[in-house]
Amino acid sequence: MLGVLKKDPIKxxxxxxxxxKVNTSIVExxxxxxxxxxxxxxxxxxxxxxxxxxxxxxxxxxxVCYEENIPIFxxxxxxxxxxxAVPTRENGVVVSFERMTSFEVDVDNATAxxxxxVVTYDFQQHVEKLGLFYPPDPSSFKYSTIGGNIAxxxxxxxxxxxxxxxxxxxxxxxxxxxxKTIKTGNPILKDVAGYDITKLFVxxxxxxxxxxxxxxxxxxxxxxxxxxxxxxxxxxxxxxxVTRIMTSGIFPSALEFxxxxxxxxxEDYKPVGLPKDAEALLLIEVDGSxxxxxxxxxxVKGLLAQLGVEVKVAQSEEEAQKLWxxxxxxxxxxxxxxxGKINEDIVFxxxxxxxxxxxxxxxxxxxxxxMVIFGHIGDGNLHVNFLYDKTDKEEEERxxxxxxxxxxxxxxxxxxxxxxxxxxxxxxxxxxWQFGDTGYELLKGIKLLFDPKNLFNPGKVIEL
Amino acid sequence: MLGVLKKDPIKxxxxxxxxxKVNTSIVExxxxxxxxxxxxxxxxxxxxxxxxxxxxxxxxxxxVCYEENIPIFxxxxxxxxxxxAVPTRENGVVVSFERMTSFEVDVDNATAxxxxxVVTYDFQQHVEKLGLFYPPDPSSFKYSTIGGNIAxxxxxxxxxxxxxxxxxxxxxxxxxxxxKTIKTGNPILKDVAGYDITKLFVxxxxxxxxxxxxxxxxxxxxxxxxxxxxxxxxxxxxxxxVTRIMTSGIFPSALEFxxxxxxxxxEDYKPVGLPKDAEALLLIEVDGSxxxxxxxxxxVKGLLAQLGVEVKVAQSEEEAQKLWxxxxxxxxxxxxxxxGKINEDIVFxxxxxxxxxxxxxxxxxxxxxxMVIFGHIGDGNLHVNFLYDKTDKEEEERxxxxxxxxxxxxxxxxxxxxxxxxxxxxxxxxxxWQFGDTGYELLKGIKLLFDPKNLFNPGKVIEL
Numbered sequence: 001m002l003g004v005l006k007k008d009p010i011k012x013x014x015x016x017x018x019x020x021k022v023n024t025s026i027v028e029x030x031x032x033x034x035x036x037x038x039x040x041x042x043x044x045x046x047x048x049x050x051x052x053x054x055x056x057x058x059x060x061x062x063x064v065c066y067e068e069n070i071p072i073f074x075x076x077x078x079x080x081x082x083x084x085a086v087p088t089r090e091n092g093v094v095v096s097f098e099r100m101t102s103f104e105v106d107v108d109n110a111t112a113x114x115x116x117x118v119v120t121y122d123f124q125q126h127v128e129k130l131g132l133f134y135p136p137d138p139s140s141f142k143y144s145t146i147g148g149n150i151a152x153x154x155x156x157x158x159x160x161x162x163x164x165x166x167x168x169x170x171x172x173x174x175x176x177x178x179x180k181t182i183k184t185g186n187p188i189l190k191d192v193a194g195y196d197i198t199k200l201f202v203x204x205x206x207x208x209x210x211x212x213x214x215x216x217x218x219x220x221x222x223x224x225x226x227x228x229x230x231x232x233x234x235x236x237x238x239x240x241x242v243t244r245i246m247t248s249g250i251f252p253s254a255l256e257f258x259x260x261x262x263x264x265x266x267e268d269y270k271p272v273g274l275p276k277d278a279e280a281l282l283l284i285e286v287d288g289s290x291x292x293x294x295x296x297x298x299x300v301k302g303l304l305a306q307l308g309v310e311v312k313v314a315q316s317e318e319e320a321q322k323l324w325x326x327x328x329x330x331x332x333x334x335x336x337x338x339x340g341k342i343n344e345d346i347v348f349x350x351x352x353x354x355x356x357x358x359x360x361x362x363x364x365x366x367x368x369x370x371m372v373i374f375g376h377i378g379d380g381n382l383h384v385n386f387l388y389d390k391t392d393k394e395e396e397e398r399x400x401x402x403x404x405x406x407x408x409x410x411x412x413x414x415x416x417x418x419x420x421x422x423x424x425x426x427x428x429x430x431x432x433w434q435f436g437d438t439g440y441e442l443l444k445g446i447k448l449l450f451d452p453k454n455l456f457n458p459g460k461v462i463e464l
Numbered sequence: 465m466l467g468v469l470k471k472d473p474i475k476x477x478x479x480x481x482x483x484x485k486v487n488t489s490i491v492e493x494x495x496x497x498x499x500x501x502x503x504x505x506x507x508x509x510x511x512x513x514x515x516x517x518x519x520x521x522x523x524x525x526x527x528v529c530y531e532e533n534i535p536i537f538x539x540x541x542x543x544x545x546x547x548x549a550v551p552t553r554e555n556g557v558v559v560s561f562e563r564m565t566s567f568e569v570d571v572d573n574a575t576a577x578x579x580x581x582v583v584t585y586d587f588q589q590h591v592e593k594l595g596l597f598y599p600p601d602p603s604s605f606k607y608s609t610i611g612g613n614i615a616x617x618x619x620x621x622x623x624x625x626x627x628x629x630x631x632x633x634x635x636x637x638x639x640x641x642x643x644k645t646i647k648t649g650n651p652i653l654k655d656v657a658g659y660d661i662t663k664l665f666v667x668x669x670x671x672x673x674x675x676x677x678x679x680x681x682x683x684x685x686x687x688x689x690x691x692x693x694x695x696x697x698x699x700x701x702x703x704x705x706v707t708r709i710m711t712s713g714i715f716p717s718a719l720e721f722x723x724x725x726x727x728x729x730x731e732d733y734k735p736v737g738l739p740k741d742a743e744a745l746l747l748i749e750v751d752g753s754x755x756x757x758x759x760x761x762x763x764v765k766g767l768l769a770q771l772g773v774e775v776k777v778a779q780s781e782e783e784a785q786k787l788w789x790x791x792x793x794x795x796x797x798x799x800x801x802x803x804g805k806i807n808e809d810i811v812f813x814x815x816x817x818x819x820x821x822x823x824x825x826x827x828x829x830x831x832x833x834x835m836v837i838f839g840h841i842g843d844g845n846l847h848v849n850f851l852y853d854k855t856d857k858e859e860e861e862r863x864x865x866x867x868x869x870x871x872x873x874x875x876x877x878x879x880x881x882x883x884x885x886x887x888x889x890x891x892x893x894x895x896x897w898q899f900g901d902t903g904y905e906l907l908k909g910i911k912l913l914f915d916p917k918n919l920f921n922p923g924k925v926i927e928l
Contacts, residue, residue, distance in 0.1 A: 106813070106815065107707065107711060108703065108706075108707045108814070108815040109813045109814055109815045109844075110710050110711075111813070130711065131711035131712065131713065132710075132711060153660075163627070163631065166660070166663070167627065167631060176902070180902045181902065182900070182902050182903045182906065183900060183903070184899070184903060186811070186813070186878045186879060186880055187813045187878060193880055193881055193882050193886075193887055193891070193894075193895055193898050193899075194887065194895050194898070194899055194903075194907050194925065194926070195664055195667070195668055195672075195907050195910050195911075195925075196617075196630070196660075196663050196664055196666065196667055197899075197903060197906060197907070199630070199660050199663035199664070200659055200660055200663070200664050202660065203659070203660055204659055208659075219715060220710055220711065220712065220713050220714060220715045221713055222713060223713035239572065242572075243571065243572045246574055246596075246684055247571060247574075247594065247595035247596060247684065248595065248684065249595065249684050249685055249686060249687035249753070250684060250753075251683060251684045288752060288753070288756055289713070289714075289752070289756045289759055289760055291755050291756060291759055292752055292753045292755060292756035292759075295753055295755055295756075296753055347650070349570070349573045349575070349650070349651045350572070350573055351570065351572040351573045380573075414650045414651060415650060416650055416657055417657055418657050422657075423657055423658065427657070430657075431657055431658050434657050434658070435646075435648070435657075435658055435661075436646070436647060438640070438644045438645065438646050439646045439647070439648060439658075439661060442646065442661060442913055442914070443658050443659050443661075445909075445913040446659055446910065446913065447659075449906055449909040449910065449913075450906070461658065461659075462658070
C-alpha cells in the first residue's frame with residue numbers, strides 16, 4: 001500500500017479506472033475549467049478530467065481522491081451561472097458525468113431511475129411519449145443534465161405550478177467521504193422515515209458527494225395548454241393581476257414577466273409585434289384538459305379586463321409559439337445589445353414587486369448601467385440583467401458593484417439571492433447573511449459530516 | 465449563577481416563564497404522557513407540562529432545559545400513532561403548543577405565517593374562504609396541529625396530486641441547542657441558497673428542536689371536485705386501472721383503496737350499499753374547473769370500462785359525500801370489530817401491490833389474525849390493520865409479531881416502513897435497515913449538530 005501511495009496520484013487514478021476514463025491532455029483540462037458564469041471568477045486548471053461510466057468507477061475515484069487529498073469538481077453540462085462546476089484548486093480533478101447517461105422508466109409506478117449525465121430534455125421527451133411528465137424546465141434544459149439540475153435544484157417557468165427539481169427527487173444514490181455510498185428514498189411518493197437526506201442532497205451543488213443515480217417522480221402529462229398575453233400600463237397592476245388570477249381557482253402553469261426594456265430588446269432583435277409602449281407584460285399559460293384550458297384562459301381575460309388590463313389570447317398553437325419565442329429570444333436579444341451581461345436570479349415575495357422594481361431601476365441609474373428585467377413573476381423570481389461592454393473594465397466593475405446592491409435589496413425584502421442558479425462561487429459572501437450565524441454553523445457541520453476533508457467541490461457555497 | 469443552578473430545575477422554569485405556563489399537577493402530567501399510539505410503549509410521567517405562548521417563552525424554556533439537562537418532549541394534539549409525543553424520561557417536560565395558535569395569511573403572496581399550535585382544519589377553512597388552498601389532509605386534520613403535521617411530515621389522500629406537508633413548508637423558525645434560534649427560508653417559492661435546512665426539519669419528529677413558526681405555501685383552491693367508485697373482481701386489475709388513469713393525462717386528487725374485508729367492515733358498521741362480493745374498490749376523485757371534472761370523471765369511467773371494471777360516478781354532492789363517508793367510517797368500523805387495532809402505514813411501489821397483498825394476507829393467516837387493508841393506492845401507501853382483543857395479551861403479541869413481518873415485506877419491495885405516521889418509538893428498529901450504516905451515521909451526526917445533549921425528544925427516531 002505504501003508503494004501505491006508513493007505513486008503519482010493521477011497515475012493511481014489511471015490504474016484504478018483505466019486511461020480511457022482519465023484525460024490529462026492540457027487542451028481537455030483547459031476546456032473543462034470553464035462553465036457558463038458570465039463574470040470573472042477564480043479558476044484553476046485541473047490536473048485531470050475523469051469520465052466515470054458506472055457507480056463502481058465513481059467509488060474507485062473517490063477512494064483514491066480521499067486517500068490522496070485530491071479535490072473533486074463534479075460537472076454536468078457546465079451550463080451553470082455561478083461557477084459551481086469550475087475547478088478552483090490546481091491539484092484537483094474535474095469529474096464529468098457525460099458517460100453516465102442511461103435511465104429506466106417505470107410507467108406503472110410513474111417513477112424513473114436516472115444516471116446523472118442524462119440530458120433533461122432527452123429524458124422529458126422520452127417520458128412524455130409514455131403519457132408522463134417531468135416538469136422542471138430550467139432555460140438550459142436542452143443541454144443541462146439531471147445531475148446538474150439536482151445539484152442546483154433547478155427550476156423554470158413551470159415551477160410556479162409544478163415545483164422545482166427537489167419536488168421530483170424521491171431518492172438518491174451517492175458516493176460520499178472515503179468512497180462510501182449512501183442510498184436514500186425509494187420509488188415511492190411517501191416516505192417519512194428518518195431525516196430527509198434526499199432533499200438535503202438536492203441543491204447541495206456537489207459539495208456533499210457525487211450523485212450516481214436519482215429516483216425521480218413522474219406525473220401525468222397535461223392534455224392541453226393555452227397561452228395569453230397581458231399588457232400593462234403600470235407596474236402596480238402587475239401584482240394586482242397576479243393575485244386576481246391566483247385566487248380565482250385557476251393555477252397557471254406559467255406567469256412570465258417582461259419589463260419595458262425587455263420588450264424593447266426583443267422587438268429590436270426579432271420583432272413579434274409586442275407594443276414597445278407597454279410598461280410591462282405577462283405571458284400567461286394554463287394547462288389541463290382541452291376544454292378546461294380554453295375555459296380558463298378566457299376566464300383570465302375576463303378577470304384582468306376588470307382591472308382594465310388588455311389580454312390577447314393566442315388563437316392557435318402558432319400564435320402561442322410566437323409569444324414563447326419572444327420570451328426565449330430574450331437571452332440572445334440582450335447579447336445583441338452589449339457584449340457583457342450579468343444575469344442574477346433574485347427572488348422577491350411577489351407582493352413587493354411593484355415597490356422593488358423602481359428601486360432596482362434606481363440602482364441601474366446610480367451605476368449608469370443598462371438594466372433589463374424579466375422572470376417568473378408567479379414565484380417572484382426575477383432575472384435582473386446588467387449589460388455592459390466586456391472591453392470596458394471600468395463598466396464591468398460598476399456592473400459587479402450594482403449586483404451586490406441588488407442582492408442586498410432582495411434580502412431586505414425577505415427574498416433570496418438565488419431562486420434558480422445556486423450559490424456556487426459568486427454568491428458565497430451573501431449566504432451567511434441569509435442564514436445567520438447559527439444557521440451557517442449548521443451548514444458547515446452538515447458539509448463536514450459528508451465530506452470531512454472538504455474535497456467535494458471545495459470553496460463552493462460555504463467557507464469552512 | 466451557581467445559586468440559580470442549585471435551584472430545583474422546575475422552579476427555574478417557573479421563575480423563567482411564570483407559573484401559569486408551567487403545570488406540575490399530577491393529573492395534568494399523567495394526561496400529557498399519552499398520545500394515540502395503539503400499542504403498549506415505554507412511557508414516563510413528565511415532571512411538568514409547559515405551555516409556551518411566544519417564541520420568547522420557547523427560547524427561555526430551552527435555555528433552562530439545556531443548562532439543567534432536562535429532556536424536552538414537544539407535543540401538538542397528541543394524535544400521533546408512533547409515540548412521537550410521548551415522554552420517555554422521568555425527569556423530562558412536555559411542551560404543548562396549544563397556546564401558540566395565531567396565524568397570518570398573505571393573500572397577495574399566497575403564503576402564511578403560522579404558529580405550531582394552529583389546528584390544520586381551522587387554518588384550511590380560513591384560507592379556502594380567501595380562494596386559497598392548503599392541501600395536506602392527514603385523517604387527524606380536524607384536531608391535529610400544523611406543528612405536529614410538520615414534525616411528522618403528515619400526508620393524506622390528496623397528497624397523491626398535491627404532495628405531503630413538506631412541499632408546503634417554505635421556511636421555519638425554530639429553537640435548537642442552548643436556546644439558539646434558526647430562521648430558514650422565506651415567503652417565496654424558490655430559494656436555492658445553501659443546504660435545505662427547512663426540509664431537514666420537516667419530518668424530524670421534534671428531535672432537532674422546537675418549531676416556533678412556519679411559513680407555508682398556499683395554492684389556488686380548485687373550483688370543483690367529482691367522485692367515482694370503481695369495483696374490482698381481481699386485485700391485479702387494481703394496479704392496471706391505476707396505471708391506465710395516471711398515464712391518461714388525468715391527475716386524480718385522490719385514489720383510495722379498500723380491500724374486501726374493509727368493504728365488509730364498513731357495510732356491517734353503517735351500510736352505504738357497497739357490494740360485499742367485490743374483491744376491492746377504488747374511490748376516485750378529480751378536481752379542477754367545473755367542466756373539466758365532469759369531463760375527466762367520465763373519461764375515467766371509459767378508461768376502466770376498457771378493463772371490464774365497473775365504475776359508478778357520483779351524480780350529486782350528496783352521493784359523493786356518501787362514498788367518502790364510507791371511507792371515513794373505516795376507522796370506527798374496525799373499532800367495532802375488535803377492541804384492539806394496530807394500523808401500520810407501510811408503502812409499496814404501487815406496481816408490487818397485486819403481488820404484495822396476497823403475501824400480507826398470508827402473514828395474517830400465519831398469525832391467525834383478522835386483517836383489514838385500505839389506503840392511498842395512488843402513492844402505494846397502504847394502511848394494514850391487525851385487529852385483536854385487547855384483553856387477550858397472547859393475541860396482542862401475535863399482532864405485534866405480525867407487524868414486524870409486514871415491515872420486512874415492505875422493505876423487501878423497496879418500500880417504506882412509514883408513509884405518514886413517522887418513526888417515533890415504534891418503528892425505530894427498522895430505520896437502520898432502511899438507511900444502511902453510512903446513512904444512519906449521517907442521521908446521528910445531523911441530530912447532534914442541532915442537539916448535542918440529546919434533549920429534544922430523546923429516544924425517538926434514532927438511537928445515539
